[in-house]
Amino acid sequence: MNLLEKLDAAAAARKAMLPEGVGAFGIPIEEVYSATEARIGERRVLLLGTNNYLGLTFAPECIEAAHKALDEEGTGTTGSRMANGSYYGHRALEREFADFYDCCSGIVFTTGYQANLGTISGLVGRGDTVLIDGDSHASIFDGCILSGAEIIRFKHNDMADMEKRLRRLGGRAETTLIIVEGIYSMLGDQAPLPEIVELKNKYNCTLLLDEAHSLGVLGETGQGLVEKTGLLKEVDFITGTFSKSLCSIGGFCVSNHPQLDQLRYVSHPYIFTASPSPATIASTRAALQLLRNGSDLRKQLWKNCTQLYTRLKETGYILGPEPGPVIAAILDSPKQALQIWHRLLENNIYVNLILPPAAPDGKSLVRCSVNAAHTTEQIAHVGETFAKLYHEVLQP
Amino acid sequence: MTDNNYDEIVQLLCDRLSSLASADVNITAETNLISDLSIDSIKLLNLIMEIEDAFDISIPINALADVQTVHELACLIAKIKSAS
Numbered sequence: 351m352n353l354l355e356k357l358d359a360a361a362a363a364r365k366a367m368l369p370e371g372v373g374a375f376g377i378p379i380e381e382v383y384s385a386t387e388a389r390i391g392e393r394r395v396l397l398l399g400t401n402n403y404l405g406l407t408f409a410p411e412c413i414e415a416a417h418k419a420l421d422e423e424g425t426g427t428t429g430s431r432m433a434n435g436s437y438y439g440h441r442a443l444e445r446e447f448a449d450f451y452d453c454c455s456g457i458v459f460t461t462g463y464q465a466n467l468g469t470i471s472g473l474v475g476r477g478d479t480v481l482i483d484g485d486s487h488a489s490i491f492d493g494c495i496l497s498g499a500e501i502i503r504f505k506h507n508d509m510a511d512m513e514k515r516l517r518r519l520g521g522r523a524e525t526t527l528i529i530v531e532g533i534y535s536m537l538g539d540q541a542p543l544p545e546i547v548e549l550k551n552k553y554n555c556t557l558l559l560d561e562a563h564s565l566g567v568l569g570e571t572g573q574g575l576v577e578k579t580g581l582l583k584e585v586d587f588i589t590g591t592f593s594k595s596l597c598s599i600g601g602f603c604v605s606n607h608p609q610l611d612q613l614r615y616v617s618h619p620y621i622f623t624a625s626p627s628p629a630t631i632a633s634t635r636a637a638l639q640l641l642r643n644g645s646d647l648r649k650q651l652w653k654n655c656t657q658l659y660t661r662l663k664e665t666g667y668i669l670g671p672e673p674g675p676v677i678a679a680i681l682d683s684p685k686q687a688l689q690i691w692h693r694l695l696e697n698n699i700y701v702n703l704i705l706p707p708a709a710p711d712g713k714s715l716v717r718c719s720v721n722a723a724h725t726t727e728q729i730a731h732v733g734e735t736f737a738k739l740y741h742e743v744l745q746p
Numbered sequence: 747m748t749d750n751n752y753d754e755i756v757q758l759l760c761d762r763l764s765s766l767a768s769a770d771v772n773i774t775a776e777t778n779l780i781s782d783l784s785i786d787s788i789k790l791l792n793l794i795m796e797i798e799d800a801f802d803i804s805i806p807i808n809a810l811a812d813v814q815t816v817h818e819l820a821c822l823i824a825k826i827k828s829a830s
């Protein structure tokens with residue numbers, strides 16, 4: 351098989367799973383009306399598959415800041431943070447993130463994906479070990495591959511399995527980086543951070559926590575799982591993204607270890623890429639202020655999460671283990687998931703469809719993301735529609 | 747690694763694999779894990795976890811990338827066991 355034939359074979363396997371004409375992946379959004387509504391084809395749909403957790407995509411403060419930066423600093427930096435791409439705004443945002451997490455160092459990356467790639471490959475290398483959760487995001491996995499460290503996985507959120515693997519490491523635990531996530535993007539469940547910290551201290555490892563989905567969502571000021579659990583000082587490195595609750599693109603790493611700054615000189619995903627545009631940085635800075643002061647938004651978000659989680663659970667759907675902004679209905683077959691996804695869209699509701707191998711344990715997911723801008727009525731309507739489809743599709 | 751050790755590992759692997767593969771496949775050290783056995787990747791990952799527990803080791807995922815046959819897996823396990 352030549353290279354192109356291999357791609358043809360992969361395309362055939364994909365088509366076998368998805369009937370012709372069903373464009374569930376990369377569906378074009380023609381017009382965006384608000385944080386909760388958009389047009390797909392001829393339909394005005396309710397958006398329930400975005401990562402816009404605080405509903406800030408149209409926040410006037412962020413739009414105004416971005417406009418100003420665009421006018422004053424132009425469309426792009428055209429260069430790396432290491433060369434001509436470190437503007438005042440990038441450095442200010444780094445200080446603001448460090449201040450937010452009460453840390454001494456912060457680094458801004460061009461995406462959250464690169465924040466994980468750059469941080470992990472800067473911290474560990476050949477001869478070191480990474481111990482990662484079995485459900486880790488691809489950016490974590492790819493960062494580990496890039497680093498050249500030995501990759502060991504433990505069963506998702508299973509502390510007995512994690513400890514077993516730490517014990518097996520023996521003396522190598524000291525050069526081991528444990529990597530976990532605040533909220534897991536597939537099922538919306540949280541890492542058991544108190545137990546993880548206990549094990550990290552017992553075995554003398556280093557701990558990295560990706561707060562991608564928990565930033566702005568957990569904790570009084572929105573720091574994430576570190577704040578909810580009161581364990582900020584126990585986590586060595588925190589990474590995160592601007593692409594979810596902060597509604598732009600970019601990523602960060604903060605730490606109380608001043609050695610973090612050394613990553614700027616060794617980390618290829620930081621050095622060999624252009625820095626985020628001035629408008630992106632400006633809107634992110636404005637959004638971070640809104641996030642820090644956003645306890646009302648978080649209250650609304652959690653009210654919405656609980657409302658939808660409870661409704662779907664009562665209906666009979668199998669969900670992840672706890673409520674949160676990511677609520678996934680776990681289905682046995684890709685066909686069922688596809689049917690529900692499709693029928694939801696016919697009912698003007700857009701959610702995410704996740705099929706194997708992307709979903710854990712060979713399951714298929716219809717995944718909802720709830721945000722603070724959804725109204726109680728919108729969430730109730732989504733719950734009703736899911737209930738109707740449960741009877742039509744799963745129990746006809 | 748003693749030969750004995752290697753033989754035991756191969757034996758254990760063949761036993762575990764035959765409980766997953768269809769009955770008509772004869773599993774030997776030369777069996778290719780991917781092309782000879784039609785085991786889906788999730789079952790294979792679960793099997794790896796069982797094997798890890800049986801030998802009280804962790805097999806790094808990157809090392810697994812180079813493994814195609816039962817023989818190669820047995821060598822990897824023997825190497826990890828002797829290093830730990």
Ligand SMILES: Cc1ncc(COP(=O)(O)O)c(C=O)c1O
Nearest residue numbers: 461462463487489535562591593
């Ligand atoms: C857990 C996790 N980490 C990192 C990322 C990457 O973020 P970004 O979209 O900024 O590249 C994502 C987003 O998909 C994520 O879910």
